[in-house]
Amino acid sequence: MGFNRGKVDATKRGIGPRVAPKRIVYEPIARTHFWRKLRGHFYPCWEKFLKKTNIVTRRRFIAMGAMGTAGVWTGCSDAFGARFIRGFMNEIGRPIARCKSTPKPSEWNPNAITAAWLGHASVLVNFYGATILTDPVLMPRIGAAVGVGTVGPKRLIAPALAVEELPKIDVVLLSHAHFDHFDIPTLNALPAGPKAVTARRTGDLLTDSAMNCPTELGWGEKTTVATQYGDIQIEAFEVRHWGARWRHDKYRGYNGYVLSREGKKIIFGGDTALTEHFRPLRSDGPFELAIMPIGSYKPFERSHCTPEQSVQMANDAGAKYLLPIHHKTFTLGREPRGEPLERLEAALEPERIGWRAVGETFVIG
């Protein structure tokens, strides 16, 4: 037989018995088996490391988890608390704009009504010589005191007058205990002398101030304050708002006020949503002016009126002039900063709008 150099079966070459070629089978390692094995290696080392270093205790692990969750909540949530903290962080380092107008109370005529907007709901009123300061908030921030400072919204614009620039005050009129109306640092900084008139069950907050014997008024209640220029009658009326400073103190009251003197009357609306309670005031009028909130209505229309609603309430009471407050000073609502005034201009005759900027003064001779 000749030697076939072509295709020859190895088994036919006569080299040993016929043996089936070995096939290497690559069995896939089961996934669970792999992880179990890895875990078996990894966990003892990890536990050993933790025990040795004591870096991550169970308590620390829980704390880190909580911090991570809080961080995600703060960054993404639409809840008030998260927006509040985001706002606080964003405002660090932002300068406070200078107020362009400065009221000059020393030049005011004691035989007239003069009012100056100091910012937000703070208005300095000369009511035929008697001086009233409403909801004084004159510090750079409002909110909770945390020892090293105040945590809360920062002013957009400086107050038109600092505490030390205020004239002698006869009455400090407080509508309710919310932080943007009832600022303890400002109240504590005021010199002794004024009589405080405040809403029901809010006087306890004045313990550390010079006005530690306030008169608390419920709706429909009146008081008379004597000044060197004569008496002022102050009557509280119901508005649509709420009084809790924190979550637990829902018992606190909230007021609007009517001030009467020399046969003239003015309204301080405080903080309110649209309500029918201004309508009955008309029979006690006429009112020379109404100091009315116009901002923070988006999305809080259930507690803060829109500019149009503010006009409607001032008209319900029959007020001659509307002095707009509660806008331009802090970012509290989500409406654009200039919107409240634009809407007010569209809703009311221009000559009935008392002022347009923080620091402006309005006079009725």
Ligand SMILES: [Zn+2]
């Ligand atoms: Zn309020």
